[in-house]
Amino acid sequence: MLRRNKKGIGLEWYMLIVAVFIGFTTFFVYHFSGQKIMDNFIGDYQFSILRSVQESEKTLFYVDQSAQYSLEQSVYDLANSGGVSEIEISDEENFAGYECGKYNDAYVWYQVIKKDGKYDAQECFDEKSAETNLAYTFNRNLDNYLVSYPGNIPTDNYKYEFKNNLEIIGLAALPVYINIFKKEIPEDFSTEAREIKPKPLDAKQLDKDTTKNSEGFRDFTGTDLCAKGSRCVLKENAFQQLVKAQDAAVKKGISLEVYSAYRSSEQQQALWNGDTPEKYADRYKDPTVRIKYVCDPKGGEIKCPHLSGNVVDIRLKGKTTKTMNSAEWNILYSIMTSADSNKQPLWVKYSNEPWHFECCNTPRYSRAIEKGVTSIV
């Protein structure tokens, strides 16, 4: 007679339960495979934001370090120039130079003159200006660091305050913008990525990368057409003329770079009032003298053409106004003034500044067209 094993009966039940579990699991797996309901996991975008926060922290750290290095460099540079800083390029033709000049590349602090048989040591350098000049030198050095950062950090963006022995506080006017992407984009540190290769503009991409506002201005800051760190805004027509000029440049194997364009009347007023590192109002207290070096916004677009949004200060990509040679200025001139479909020059040059071009019926542009020239005072 067959005897039943009670332990064996228990195992069968266990086997049954496992088989049912596997069966259900297989059913569910097969049933839902091939259907995707989400392309990311929960909290993915929050991670993207956190990555941007991390990126911003890196940027802020870079700015902090740059400021520290710039301060040491500026103290060194300013001492080397006797506490004097000259504004090399200003709105007006006049060079905002140091009144007493230099001797053997050193700025003159005293000029001793003989008058009526007596000697008088006339003071040329006001030590109180050292702080202003340090801020200007600091800003220049800091900008050099900022444009070297892989991201886009605005330049000429600070209002400076000094505290004794010696602390500088830079209060930013504009923020750093960091794009939040769906996916992390690996950082590219290859040199190739930083080479300046002229490439035709992609109209669709340009449209995405720029913003238009209701007043007809196009902001192309951060694009290939705008120098790193600069804020680039133009009227729509002027922007389209610039795009055409860039297309002409690319055909010649070069690229253009705008480093100054539209300036709002508030920005111009800040320049005039001395609220920028140039401190024009401190350097030239008398407005009748100051106007020789910076334009008074009261003069409107005629006196300050940058207010129009139809003016660019431009150079070849990868160059500065100091490193551009005369042949390169000539190439720039020829590209910018090349004819459009109406056989009119895209832009006309202000004769006294090889980087300054105007378009779109500014008074200077109209005068040039009337006279049939492409360079005019």
Place this chain on the structure above:
Amino acid sequence: MIPVMLVGIITFVNNNSITGNVVAEQSDNEKIGTYSVMPSFRAKIDYSLQDYSDLKIKLKTAIDKCFASKQQDVKDCIRTETNKDGYNWNCNEKDSDVLYDFTDKLKECINLENENYVCRFSFDSRGFLNTEKPKRNFEIKLTNWYYPRIKAELFEDDDILLGTEFIEAGKLFYTDYENKDKESKNLDSITIKINYEDGIPVVTDSHATFKDKNIDRTVGLSKIFLIYKSKEGIKFIDERFESSFRGPEPANTIIDLPRMQGIDFCAKTGKKVTAYDASDGKVKEREIVYKFAIMLPNPVPAPVELFDAKDNLKAENSALLAWGKDSQAGIKSYSVYYSTKDFIDVEMSDIKKDNDIKKVSILINNPIEIEKVDLDKCEFNPTNEPCKYKNYGNPLLKNKLYYIKPENKFVYVLSDVDFKDETDYNIAITAVNDKNEEIDNDNSIKDNKNIFDIGKNYLWFSSNDDLPPAKIINLKKETGSDGKIKLLWDLPTKNLDGTDLSDLKGFNIYYRKYLVGPFVIASSNIDSSFSKKEIRVSDAGCSSSQPQCGYEMEELASGQYFISVAAFDDKNNEFKDTAQLT
């Protein structure tokens, strides 16, 4: 694609009170929003701007002290004052000093207040005495930068860039003489080549390039840097017209540059920062060095040396003054002081007030350049003209300045109303700059070198009158009813060199028996066989109102005579080539 609506705002605060801001956006690409943050910062360094005030005070104290104490060499005094007490304010010489030597003077020309000036300057040896490399070839290139700036660059051996400087000069122009105030000829660039040998600079080439109908052309420019400053700006001078610009006033107003002297300082503080420097292209810990300069009036021209005086041969009331030409820039003229009284120890300010001390100013604008002259010999050929100096073949004209090039010295023929022959004079000479400054001769200043020194710039001198009256003319005879001979001749009014005769004293009448022959005009051959009769002007009965002189020769017995008449002056100067008759 998943539309993402406004996600929210995340804020956080760091220790600099910077706020981050997130903005999401409708997007059809990978970008879903923007995060923004204000990049404000704070940086600190252990340093004080007070250094500038401290340095200025120290510098001003040194300047005041050196000028107040009437230091002989103010520049040296200031250097000494700023380098004591453990300080070191001296600068190391650098290659680019060659460039600044040029550009500093160019800027000074540009900044001259007035126009229509000719700037004249040259390279000096500003610190560039690299003994390890005594021969160096530099090139300065000027190019139009952007208006109104030009760029000046210094190269060595054509390619190594040693320095760059930007100058507010408008544009590069060159000009000839005719059109200096009219049209401007544009230049593209200017190249100046300078060879330094043992610290002495020599400009070997200066030329400009320009485009003429799209063809590159060159033009030679003045190598001594004659630059014309006009209303339009500065114009470099075409070498072919250089001599026209060198002409003295009123044709040209020449300004010698520099008109001030500079001292540069490099004050070391011992404080260090980490910084980059283009000199070595490295970032490293460096000492903070404050560089600055001061400008001082040019020192008064140094005392003249090698002063000498000689008699102006065969000339009255004049002297030949000779002295060494000084190489220092800015000398506009020389002043000669003379007096019968001693003024060697008299301060210049008192000399100028003293009416007994006469002054003659000699402008040095355009001296007559001569190669060779023997100041001890001259001869009349022909008469009625000034005596011609040997080896030169020409007279040395009164109140004219000559430059004897091989000897590098000036010669001036002094002939002043108050200067008289046979008078013992104290004579001194000083160099004067364009501000009319000269040595002060202040012996109260210790170690003052700007004083009169016998044998160097002060001497005693007396000139001789060795100029005889001119030859007698219209000598004739009249025989009286008593058979006596009366000689007649014109009153001489000129000296032998054609100048006015003012010291006629009398006449010598030479005579001896003459055997045969008609009247003969003979050359001088007055010898001991002649008898001599000396008469005064009054004996000859002539004067300015009675231009005919006459004398009755009672001494003559009957017969034919050879007779000569010669005039003599107060110093018994007599021309031997006498008028003669028989």
